[in-house]
Amino acid sequence: MRRRDFLQTIGCSIAASPFVTPMAFASGPWENRLVVIILRGAMDGLDTVAPIGDLEFAKLRPSLGTQNHLALDGFYALHPALASLTPLWQAGEFGAVQAVSTPYRDVRSHFDGQDILEAGIVGPDGGARDGWLNRMIQTVPGLSGEVAYAIGTEHMRILDGDADISRWAPEARLSISAAAEQLLARVQHNDPLFRDASLEALEIAETVAAEQPSGAGYLRAAQFAANRLREETRIASFSVGGWDTHVRQEVALSRSLGRLAEVILTLKQGLGPDWQKTAVLCVTEFGRTVRENGTQGTDHGTGGAMLYAGGALRGRQVLGQWPGLTDLYAGRDLMPTRDIRAHIGWVMRGLFGLETSVIEGAVFPGLDLDPASGILL
Template identity: 65%
Template sequence: MDRRMFLSRGLALGCSIAASPLITPMAFASAPWDNRLVVILLRGAMDGLDVIRPVGDPAFADLRPGLTAEAPHHALDGFFAMHDGLSALLPLWQAGEMSFVHAVSTPYRDRRSHFDGQDLLEAGIAGLDEGLRDGWLNRMLATVPGLESEIAFAVGRERMLILSGDAPVSSWAPNTRLELSPATERLLEYVQHSDPLFRDASADAIAIAAEVAAGGEMMGERVGRGNSVTMAQFAASRLVGDTRIASFSISGWDTHNRQHRGLPGRLGELSDTILTLKANLGDVWDKTTVVCMTEFGRTARQNGSDGTDHGTGGAMLLAGGAVRGGRVISDWPGLEEGDLYDRRDLMPTRDVRAHAGWLMRGLFGLSTGTIEGAVFPGMEMGTDPGLLL
């Protein structure tokens, strides 16, 4: 029986599972390597064409006359420009600690459902007919023998498929409370005294809840706003110790209407989250890679509501001291109508899973065969895009 099962059984003792600091989706994990990986899922389909604008493509301005005029940007490499909402991250780009990957997607096509798209992104499989049994980060952990639950933490309230599976993981949710009277604590000690698994898991839950209530876990530097910043603080507090992998999500990227008003706030929160990680990781930042992924991109053309609809090809953001930054990595397909997927979406030219696979190979030393066979079954990694130093 693992800790998650223990906490579920805790309902019989009158404890709310929602109150436990070991449940929900920010995920972490410690392992026999020194590099760190943080996976941030951007739920709602981030518009990669607005965030990393291909201003050097002559078709771009005609597809989005309103959106490109509404928000300023920063030139990056003569072809791509970065949305002004990420301006706080410009020093990372200039320091070579941030890069982007464009025109990527999962194998998901045509139906463009957020729920299905997110499930496939987290499961790391080619189609729903293969079944959603576990997530690719958990499968990666399962390839390394002898890992303990602190190897992976899920941070947040919703279930995160990406870390679900047979490998042991731990979880934490912000703004939760596990408040037990002294008499109840003594009763738990008495009831569980002869069962080390229950006793130790209960003690850990009570201790972490007490630290959070006292501010002990949140003493790091806080940058900006949002619940995701709190999650980043907690993630960093674990990553500077034995934890090696963390995953959580930021929602709100669905921009059907007035995209020029809604997207800057999301980008600002993402910037604050990444800067919070950097501020609290200290020297560990040099060993860290942060990868931000979304379920699919958005339409190449803006719609009649000054927004964009569900699309296909999108973009990834990479940050960290381990990243070979200052680059936009892309096999750019072009934006002329004949170049678009289904004559409406950015054509994906690489599988987003392949880039995640190359990160795991570079950070953790997994073989190509293990990644293609066990982590992302049936996927071909292709050529190395050189994402890391």
């Protein structure tokens, strides 16, 4: 098939597909709220929260410039697509963690990485069939689920398990469904020509979707989550795709980060005064390579970043021990210096009062929660 024909065919198919981002909810006896946003595709934390104070950074990424990034603390700078979140940063309601990862190593598969991120367990079992949020819910007696709703084939494994939860998914036009995006990624990822063409087609479809009044499915998801969280729901989780930036990262990452910023601001607006009792965690399966590739993008890596927001957390800081860029993991990736699950565990401890032994034993088996994260107020 000629490249133009392929782009036209796949682009039109994508544009005609229904948008689906499954959401899962759980109600609880707490006043605090937790929102977990899965950034599917491996967000480049080095571009999002750029270590401009490390002199090696500019040498390793000569084309992916950071001249328009927004200075945060003298060492890190924020991607300009997140500029709308700077008031939250100034108010102490937005922050980041650098050089984190799950214990997943070396294979760098989106599908395995996401599985481990949502299951929260690594080992010969491949993790249990439940997710870490569901296991957390199981540790607290008296929780109730709501009537279940599901549209589409993808689901949030992070809330799978014995505890009752509810599901809901918005619909919108002119975007690829999560299931179709995963299938496309599986069949094309190891073929650079096919991959690059399909990524370009996705970009075309996203551009068309952005021009449509109804192309705001992620915002509808955030609005619905905020409405539920203002009532009896206390935990919500949903996914935002589009983070696999092998090609033309400057364009693709800007679009995805801009969308994420809108989602976070929509949550804040919708939650009203409850925003002060809310923690929003934005997590991804792994980071991306330190060096840029030949197509103005980056490839699958290891260490990455977590973004967080909400009045229940201590913002205006970039947490994490910076490892430097001279000693790279496997000679290519940012060296992770902390398990991302530890920061999540400290949020659970602070928001919901879970004991350390419960977090280390039931929610994230085998995790060492110490030392303190610094993410809590």
